[in-house]
Every structure is written in structure tokens, then in C-alpha cells.
Amino acid sequence: MRNPALVYELTLEVQQQPYLPALELSGPQLELDHYRVHDTDEMEFVTTRTPGERLRYRSRAWLTYSLQADASPATLQRWLELPDGYNPRTLALAARLAADHATAPVLVQRLLQLLRTSGYRYTLEPALLGRHAVDEFLFDSKAGFCEHFAGAYVFTLRAMGVPARVVTGYQGGEFNPVDGVLSVRQADAHAWAEFWQAGVGWQRVDPTAAVAPQRIAGAGALAAPERGSTELLQTLSGEAASLLTSLRFQFAALNNQWNQWVLDYNPERQQALLNSTLTGSAQASNLWPYGAGALGLAMLLCGLAWLRRRRPRDPLTQLYAQFCRQQARRGYARAAHEGPLAYAQRLRLRPTSAAQQAALQEFLLLYSRLRYAADSPESRTASLAMLRKLLVLCR
Numbered sequence: 326m327r328n329p330a331l332v333y334e335l336t337l338e339v340q341q342q343p344y345l346p347a348l349e350l351s352g353p354q355l356e357l358d359h360y361r362v363h364d365t366d367e368m369e370f371v372t373t374r375t376p377g378e379r380l381r382y383r384s385r386a387w388l389t390y391s392l393q394a395d396a397s398p399a400t401l402q403r404w405l406e407l408p409d410g411y412n413p414r415t416l417a418l419a420a421r422l423a424a425d426h427a428t429a430p431v432l433v434q435r436l437l438q439l440l441r442t443s444g445y446r447y448t449l450e451p452a453l454l455g456r457h458a459v460d461e462f463l464f465d466s467k468a469g470f471c472e473h474f475a476g477a478y479v480f481t482l483r484a485m486g487v488p489a490r491v492v493t494g495y496q497g498g499e500f501n502p503v504d505g506v507l508s509v510r511q512a513d514a515h516a517w518a519e520f521w522q523a524g525v526g527w528q529r530v531d532p533t534a535a536v537a538p539q540r541i542a543g544a545g546a547l548a549a550p551e552r553g554s555t556e557l558l559q560t561l562s563g564e565a566a567s568l569l570t571s572l573r574f575q576f577a578a579l580n581n582q583w584n585q586w587v588l589d590y591n592p593e594r595q596q597a598l599l600n601s602t603l604t605g606s607a608q609a610s611n612l613w614p615y616g617a618g619a620l621g622l623a624m625l626l627c628g629l630a631w632l633r634r635r636r637p638r639d640p641l642t643q644l645y646a647q648f649c650r651q652q653a654r655r656g657y658a659r660a661a662h663e664g665p666l667a668y669a670q671r672l673r674l675r676p677t678s679a680a681q682q683a684a685l686q687e688f689l690l691l692y693s694r695l696r697y698a699a700d701s702p703e704s705r706t707a708s709l710a711m712l713r714k715l716l717v718l719c720r
Contacts, residue, residue, distance in 0.1 A: 330385040336584060337380045345370040346495065346509075348386035357382040367490075368392070381588050394526035401521060404488035412459040412480065419484030429487045429522045433530055436481055440474070440535045443467070447474075447537035449662040453670055470662060471533045475516040478532040488521035492529070503578040641695055644712050648688060651720060665689045665696070684718035691715070 333348060345355060345362065347370050355362050357380065361373045393400075422435050444467055451469040454461045459477045462469055475491045482489035496515040498507045517531040649659045657675050659668050669689040677685065695708050 330387055332383070332385050334381065334383045336581070336588070337376075337382070339377065339379055341375060341377070343372045343375050345372060345380070345382065347384055349494075350387045350390045350392065351384040352387075355382045355384045366393070379584060379588065381585070392526045393521070394524055396521065396526070401488040404490050404521065405483050405486070407480065407483050412457045414457070414460040414464055415477070415481055416484050418463070419481050422481075423485035429520055432482065432485050432487055433520055433528075436478060436485075437530070437532065437535045440478075440532055445474075445536045447533065450664050450667075451662065453667045471516040474532040474536060475518045478518050478530075482518070482520055490519050492517050492519055501574050501577055501581075503574045504581060506578070506581055508577065640709055641692070641712075644709070644716060645692055645696075648692075648716055648719060651716070652685075665693045681718060684715050688712060688715040688719055 331348065335346065337346065345357070347355065350368060351370070352364060354364070355370050357372075360376065360380075362370055363373075364370050422439075423432055427435070446468050447470060448468045449470055451473060452461075452466040454466070459480045462473050462477050463481075472491075472493075479489040479491050493514070493516045495509045495513045497513045498509040500507050515533075517529060517533065519527045519529055521527055645665075652658065652672065652675075655675065657672055663671070666689065669686050672685050672689075673682070675682075675685070691708055691712055695705060695712075
């Protein structure tokens with residue numbers, strides 16, 4: 326059964342890729358003007374060209390469904406493939422777990438139980454993994470974020486003979502009570518897994534939930550505001566924080582209303598705008614509360630920004646921020662989960678001279694020592710001076 330169907334509308338901000346996010350399972354097609362859209366057997370919607378503009382489209386999502394329940398062995402073969410010569414310890418683990426030739430659902434639960442009871446933990450700053458990444462994650466570091474858990478889980482299921490695949494998308498979001506819109510940001514990105522069961526089709530399973538259920542439950546309710554907003558709210562009293570949150574929601578609603586109006590900006594709407602301007606603008610009166618809220622929010626944020634600028638900033642943090650911006654302009658932006666040493670390892674891939682590469686590595690090594698080790702004030706002053714010199718060489 327594919328009932329009931331949920332009808333929804335999605336506004337997508339500008340992106341530089343042809344994939345269109347959609348609720349699962351959506352279709353049979355997306356209603357999108359001026360673009361040709363096709364779907365794949367992996368439940369993806371893809372445009373024939375990268376949009377490069379804000380888009381709005383509509384579709385239906387089926388809340389209950391069966392997907393490829395009668396898939397042939399030949400079709401499933403690609404979901405059993407594994408690279409040769411990698412992760413021998415995981416292959417041995419899979420052989421032990423599947424020694425009795427249990428069914429796919431049983432093997433899935435055995436592996437989840439292993440994750441729950443073996444000391445794994447969720448972190449956004451995992452250790453750097455090497456050639457046998459799954460082995461090192463499962464048996465050594467035992468710490469990572471959703472992609473680590475999903476990737477290791479799928480690898481092990483395939484090694485046990487269960488067709489499986491990693492799924493990437495978004496989970497959770499922030500509900501705006503002003504206009505009823507759910508905002509989904511990159512901070513809500515998530516990875517989970519699917520396995521195939523004969524007669525049933527593809528089934529979803531989230532190994533991260535077995536290790537860090539609070540990560541999943543938190544995303545499923547309301548996603549946390551962006552880091553800057555969180556830090557700002559923590560400095561305010563209860564009433565001030567509540568006011569700022571209310572104003573932020575009003576500003577977001579106003580911004581969304583403007584975006585929708587621009588997307589609908591056709592000749593008829595242009596004429597309506599002219600008429601409303603000449604007659605007193607009913608639209609403007611509707612937008613007035615949002616505009617007042619946005620103005621109040623802007624004034625409050627300006628005041629808080631002025632107060633924060635008056636506080637002395639840590640010179641070490643400033644230098645590291647300058648370094649990260651500098652590398653981002655060269656196409657090597659630091660990922661949110663990367664610590665300085667992991668970032669240094671990745672920057673080894675940046676084409677540079679030997680002297681410049683040495684400066685990059687020395688900067689991050691020295692920054693790590695200053696950030697995480699105790700130094701005397703005299704030594705710290707000299708080290709900061711060295712960081713400034715290295716920053717010039719790292720351009």
C-alpha cells in the first residue's frame with residue numbers, strides 16, 4: 326500500500342549540484358517549472374542541468390511503501406560489492422556473526438546489538454583513519470559521526486551477504502511557529518543505512534541511533550540554532566533570549582514570504598504591486614508586523630555585536646580563523662568536524678611549494694600546542710609572533 330500520501334511544497338536555496346532533496350518516498354515526479362527532472366532507482370531526483378537559482382517545487386510523499394521487494398539477484402549484486410584487500414578484521418567479524426546463516430533481519434539486529442554494547446561513542450571530531458578505515462573505526466577508535474557508523478555498518482552487512490547501502494540526506498529541522506515552515510539546514514545532514522530483505526524490499530536502519538539515540542531524538546524534535554546563535558543566546562537572560570528567538574522567527578518568516586513572492590513574480594504580480602503602491606498597499610500592511618520584528622531584530626543584533634566587539638578577543642583564535650579563511654579561498658575549507666591535526670593531514674594534498682607546505686604544517690602544529698598545552702606567558706607571546714609570520718607564508 327502507498328497510502329496515505331502527504332502533499333508538500335519545498336523551497337530549495339541556491340546550490341551547485343543537480344540533486345533535488347525530497348521527502349521519502351516522493352513521486353512519481355516533482356513539479357518543477359523550466360527544468361527536466363528524472364528519478365533514479367536509488368530514490369534520487371536529478372535535474373538535467375545545475376539550477377544555480379532558488380527553486381520551489383511540489384510533490385507527494387508516501388508514508389508507507391514497499392521498494393523493490395522483488396529485485397533480482399543480478400540487480401542486488403552491486404549492493405554486495407566490497408573492495409579487495411581491505412579491513413580483514415571486519416571480514417572476520419562478519420564471518421563469525423553470520424556463521425549460522427541467519428536471516429537478514431537477525432543479522433541486522435546482531436550488528437546493532439554489537440554497536441550498543443561495545444563502547445562506541447558519537448563525536449564530531451573523530452580520529453584520522455588510514456587504509457583499513459572500517460577496521461580502525463570498529464576495533465580501535467570506536468568513535469565517529471553518522472557517516473562512520475553507517476559506512477562500517479553497511480560494509481559489515483555486505484560481508485555477511487546482506488545487500489546494503491549507505492543513504493545520505495537530512496533529519497530534523499527547525500519549525501517556525503510564525504508561518505508554519507520547517508527549515509532544514511546543512512547542520513541537519515545525516516547518514517543512515519538500508520538493507521534488502523526478500524519479499525519486503527529495502528528497509529531503513531540507523532546505526533547511529535544504536536550508539537547515540539539522543540543525536541537522533543534531538544534532530545527529530547527541533548534542530549539547535551546555528552553555533553553563533555547558540556553562543557549569543559547563552560549570554561542573554563531568559564526574557565531577552567525568548568525575545569531574540571521570537572524576533573528571529575519573525576525575520577525568517579518575513580524572509581520566506583519575500584522569497585515566495587519573488588518566485589511568483591510574474592507580470593500579473595508586477596501590476597498588482599504597482600496598484601497596491603498607488604492605493605495604499607494592502608500587502609504592505611500585511612507585512613508590517615514582520616517588518617517591525619525584523620527591524621527590532623536588526624537593532625538588537627547590532628547592539629549585541631557592538632558589545633561583543635568591545636570585549637578583547639583571543640589572538641590565538643583570531644589567527645586560526647584567519648588561517649582557515651585563507652585556506653578556504655584556496656579551495657581547502659576546514660570541515661566542521663576537523664581538528665587542527667586532521668586539517669593538517671588533508672592540507673598535504675594542497676599543491677604548494679615545499680617551503681609553503683612546511684609553513685602550513687608548522688602553523689597547525691604550533692596552534693595545536695598553544696591551544697591544548699600549557700605555556701608560560703613569555704613562551705606564548707613568542708609563539709604567537711611565530712604564528713603571524715607563518716600565516717604570511719601560508720598564503
